[in-house]
Amino acid sequence: xxxxxxxxxxxxxxxxxxxxxxxxxxxxxxxxxxxxxxxxxxxxxxxxxxxxxxxxxxxxxxxxxxxxxxxxxxxxxxxxxxxxxxxxxxxxxxxxxxxxxxxxxxxxxxxxxxxxxxxxxxxxxxxxxxxxxxxxxxxxxxxxxxxxxxxxxxxxxxxxxxxxxxxxxxxxxxxxxxxxxxxxxxxxxxxxxxxxxxxxxxxxxxxxxxxxxxxxxxxxxxxxxxxxxxxxxxxxxxxxxxxxxxxxxxxxxxxxxxxxxxxxxxxxxxxxxxxxxxxxxxxxxxxxxxxxxxxxxxxxxxxxxxxxxxxxxxxxxxxxxxxxxxxxxxxxxxxxxxxxxxxxxxxxxxxxxxxxxxxxxxxxxxxxxxxxxxxxxxxxxxxxxxxxxxxxxxxxxxxxxxxxxxxxxxxxxxxxxxxxxxxxxxxxxxxxxxxxxxxxxxxxxxxxxxxxx
Ligand code: SF4
Numbered sequence: 001x002x003x004x005x006x007x008x009x010x011x012x013x014x015x016x017x018x019x020x021x022x023x024x025x026x027x028x029x030x031x032x033x034x035x036x037x038x039x040x041x042x043x044x045x046x047x048x049x050x051x052x053x054x055x056x057x058x059x060x061x062x063x064x065x066x067x068x069x070x071x072x073x074x075x076x077x078x079x080x081x082x083x084x085x086x087x088x089x090x091x092x093x094x095x096x097x098x099x100x101x102x103x104x105x106x107x108x109x110x111x112x113x114x115x116x117x118x119x120x121x122x123x124x125x126x127x128x129x130x131x132x133x134x135x136x137x138x139x140x141x142x143x144x145x146x147x148x149x150x151x152x153x154x155x156x157x158x159x160x161x162x163x164x165x166x167x168x169x170x171x172x173x174x175x176x177x178x179x180x181x182x183x184x185x186x187x188x189x190x191x192x193x194x195x196x197x198x199x200x201x202x203x204x205x206x207x208x209x210x211x212x213x214x215x216x217x218x219x220x221x222x223x224x225x226x227x228x229x230x231x232x233x234x235x236x237x238x239x240x241x242x243x244x245x246x247x248x249x250x251x252x253x254x255x256x257x258x259x260x261x262x263x264x265x266x267x268x269x270x271x272x273x274x275x276x277x278x279x280x281x282x283x284x285x286x287x288x289x290x291x292x293x294x295x296x297x298x299x300x301x302x303x304x305x306x307x308x309x310x311x312x313x314x315x316x317x318x319x320x321x322x323x324x325x326x327x328x329x330x331x332x333x334x335x336x337x338x339x340x341x342x343x344x345x346x347x348x349x350x351x352x353x354x355x356x357x358x359x360x361x362x363x364x365x366x367x368x369x370x371x372x373x374x375x376x377x378x379x380x381x382x383x384x385x386x387x388x389x390x391x392x393x394x395x396x397x398x399x400x401x402x403x404x405x406x407x408x409x410x411x412x413x414x415x416x417x418x419x420x421x422x423x424x425x426x427x428x429x430x431x432x433x434x435x436x437x438x439x440x441x442x443x444x445x446x447x448x449x450x451x452x453x
Contacts (some may be wrong), residue, residue, distance in 0.1 A: 070182025083121035095148030189228035233337030248326030261285035339405030
């Protein structure tokens with residue numbers, strides 16, 4: 001198998017060791033962050049409480065933000081100083097327009113590819129990033145916003161900028177502490193997680209130069225330390241959101257299209273407003289196997305919809321009619337932690353699971369490589385004890401996932417009026433009854449699972 005940038009398997013059949021390593025390293029990071037930044041983080045938390053910016057977050061979440069500030073400062077500080085106001089405003093406007101007017105996306109992406117190659121890579125003030133000052137914070141946020149790739153990071157860091165403006169005498173010291181923490185993190189993460197990202201350097205040297213003029217040239221040019229940052233971020237945010245997630249009445253695993261065995265024009269998944277639902281055309285397809293696992297353990301599976309807001313309480317109305325939906329977001333290492341921030345912002349109880357490696361045809365591979373996850377890790381995240389699997393997938397035991405599908409399908413009826421096809425319980429149950437002969441595929445990911453067929 002081609003390893004393009006990162007691999008959680010590191011030459012092994014499974015990624016079990018990665019999950020031990022990331023748990024241990026996240027403990028280390030939180031200990032170091034507490035030692036270096038706790039007074040700043042507590043002052044920031046108090047500032048937020050007094051200014052009603054948002055719902056209260058844990059100290060660990062704010063410590064991860066503080067670390068993110070330092071890492072991004074070290075990686076992009078110099079480029080931020082090299083970006084003039086004109087191109088910054090134009091690129092930021094195009095990034096917003098891209099989100100709002102989907103039909104213009106191809107044209108905007110082409111234009112953004114040209115402009116970002118011309119303006120976002122200029123690094124004229126490298127040493128500035130070592131001497132942080134509050135007056136430069138807006139430049140960094142402006143550069144991040146102009147890329148269009150750091151929406152959640154900007155949303156999390158803007159309140160820090162506002163807070164630092166209330167303590168101007170201490171701002172430089174606090175920023176210097178963030179950079180020092182990031183310096184420690186870069187060394188520490190290389191030792192703890194470097195084995196999973198060895199190919200990133202090679203990709204950046206040999207392949208990434210071909211990304212000139214492409215809209216995703218910043219996204220695909222991310223540094224090794226950013227992979228490590230996001231890996232740790234997923235672990236920290238999972239811990240912070242776990243209780244709320246486990247309390248949610250229904251669970252839905254949302255997977256990216258790159259996990260399908262077949263390309264989009266051959267995959268038979270049925271499109272719904274809540275993401276496409278697998279039709280089971282290929283026994284070896286990991287999305288199909290995951291769907292079967294969901295039927296066994298009582299969670300739903302959907303292929304990522306265009307907009308995560310469909311899962312918010314406002315869209316589903318499920319918090320009053322039977323509990324909220326807890327989402328497990330599956331995505332690559334660079335996007336999962338920001339996805340956690342996004343779902344938190346939307347009030348969706350969520351957890352993240354990383355793809356074991358990346359391979360989508362949008363960013364990384366011409367034809368696309370079907371991606372995969374660690375099924376055992378997914379079950380752990382879902383709070384499922386594997387021994388507690390139901391003895392047989394009969395109709396009664398399907399109630400949790402059927403209830404979820406009914407809820408989603410009820411909501412889909414609204415969209416049926418506008419022409420969007422909706423799946424039905426009949427589709428779901430027919431898949432359950434047809435369960436026969438796919439157990440080998442399932443046991444690839446879940447060795448302790450027994451066959452029910
Ligand atoms: S098994 Fe499901 S997800 Fe995989 S290609 Fe077929 S319909 Fe698509």
